[in-house]
Amino acid sequence: MEVSAMASKSVMDLMEASSGVHFSGFHMDALKQRIKDIEAPTTSATENMHKQPFVIGVAGGAASGKTTVCDMIIQQLHDQRVVLVNQDSFYHDLNEEELRRVHEYNFDHPDAFDTEQLLCVMEKLKHGQAVDIPNYDFKSYKNLFPARRINPSDVILLEGILIFHDPRVRESMNMKIFVDTAIRSFMRNAQDADVRLARRIRRDTSEKGRDIGAVLDQYSKFVKPAFDDFILPTKKYADIIIPRGGDNHVAIDLIVQHIRTKLGQHDLCKIYPNLYVIQSTFQIRGMHTLIRDSQTTKHDFVFYADRLIRLVVEHGLGHLPFTEKQVMTPTGSVYTGVDFCKRLCGVSVIRSGESMENALRACCKGIKIGKILIHREGDNGQHLIYEKLPMDISERHVLLLDPILGTGNSAVQAISLLLKKGVPESNIIFLNLISAPQGVHVVCKCFPRIKIVTSEIEIGLNKDFRVIPGMGEFGDRYFGTDDDDQQVVAAPCQ
Structure with missing residues (x-):
């Protein structure tokens, strides 16, 4: 079966699986219609886009x-x-x-x-x-x-x-x-x-x-x-x-x-104006090289992953609304600048999304961070099974944290929950380290008013729905819970 058909089936299966359990009143009937005709391109088609x-x-x-x-x-x-x-x-x-x-x-x-x-x-x-x-x-x-x-x-x-x-x-x-x-x-x-x-x-x-x-x-x-x-x-x-x-x-x-x-832009940025890929430099490419290397130690993986996550978070914060503000400098001069957005929170997709929380806290002092747990059942379905979000989340701008965007299934579930909680679509900024084109297509077509900020666009997905070239099971490598005897070669879809 082609990846496009399987990815599309995966999205539809997760919708059927999510209606009725785990969340009282959480249904996705309207969303089914929105993504009914979405088919992620195959890996070969994605390569041609470049x-x-x-x-x-x-x-x-x-x-x-x-x-x-x-x-x-x-x-x-x-x-x-x-x-x-x-x-x-x-x-x-x-x-x-x-x-x-x-x-x-x-x-x-x-x-x-x-x-x-x-x-x-x-x-x-x-x-x-x-x-x-x-x-x-x-x-x-x-x-x-x-x-x-x-x-x-x-x-x-x-x-x-x-x-x-x-x-x-x-x-x-x-x-x-x-x-x-x-x-x-x-x-x-x-x-x-x-x-x-x-x-x-x-x-x-x-x-x-x-x-x-x-x-x-x-x-x-x-x-x-x-x-x-x-x-x-x-x-x-x-x-x-x-x-x-x-x-x-x-x-x-x-x-x-x-x-x-x-x-210098990725072709997907020309298709979706709400997709932002941070400008690549030799420093960024060098850090990507290290965290993608299967031989990199846990300590180095965490160190360079944290550096990249911090860059993504900073770039994402730059898309928040601001107000003009004047301050008096120590020289007695007036400086006209901007004031940060006050109504802000983070939401991490457990567990790999939790790796991005420290960078967000380092950038935004005292920020509230909610959590969403999405349980995978094989490759064709996912369930939302846990959520803990700020009570006033509907009044906030939300930074959604998940380092890997694969098929887009987890993102669809998480964003749909935020919409159900009353968060305006345009108030959501989705932050991740790497994104597969298939996931970008699904998320941007389902939710054209959210913003996606990533550090690199991948080649695509393999037949097992794993991101390639990828960087391995991100959560296991970051938190040190991967099997040392098993070589990690690709990241599963998040």
Whole structure:
């Protein structure tokens, strides 16, 4: 059986097991409907998610400076794998009748492009496959061979006048840029058209071998009307509008900075805005290396696990609401800062979650910490069998503590109990050290308003529902209750 089907079955089984016992009035009928269609991806599918490229669409009128903008982005991202895909490569071949009347053919109309072929190429690139891009000849108006081979890359720049026109193409993009040649908005109609016309004349006469008369005739008949009818209306879909095109170095620098930030994020963070992975450093990677090593002693495991837990807790506290506060410094100056959230508590999932309590107490003096015990029955069902929570928990922000997020079953149970106790979903921050993508999918889809803070996203789950590469049975390793004669190789789902 596939992991996805088993994980989904596991979630549903735990719902059946939790209705009626252990908690008076604790039922999950509403939650059943919410996660009815959730299926966690298989391990292989999860691995492919790491290879998803960052797709940037660059649109604008003809000769507006799109290619210049793309070239500048590519130049600044020299340390990344970047490819450029031009919409111009996907023109339809002209038949004999169209060739005879080529001066009447509108190359700026959406129907002039083979959008289906473009979508096919983009889909393959997004799934890590090499593709052949058509080599369109603007003198014969046909695709020539050989085609241009493009390999999978980290960044795909898709450039063209009408790439925002088809919603299917737009949906494939992570960022949409519209290049505008105008300097001031009130000058746009006249100046933008003049600049684009001058550039088009230069380009078409030198690169495509056309005479000026033909260029001007085509511009007045097709180019300008198409810009007003098809291209300009797509400007509203842009995330970023760059005035002055390639001359706007500040805008391009900011775009490149944003791209670098996004490339550093895990792909799941792009899907779920409520998922936060703390920024990795060599120190963090080194600590992960130590706690994952099966030969690491208990003393070292606890020491470095505590350091990582403290980082996760601090990051989680940063997502709490705050109020502005002014204080007087010893120099007699006024400092404007913020005041910590007062209504806060922790809830640990017994037993491994208790390993995170000391870090929380060290960060929040006198904090109340509740407990939830979830009993596993094999791999397909779990029962809530014990809870001890603050009486006023519904009025507090809650930091839910559990170092491992595997299938998401325990998290679903624990969060559902907190909701039953009246805690608003948006008041819950779930803290863990490592998270399997399957668990992230389940929790984020069931509870889209909670926040998940973790230090690393794992590869996935194996056939036994154990997190891989994992760090072993976390509770046993932390509290020293593991069997020394048995090698610990993977963490069970929490």
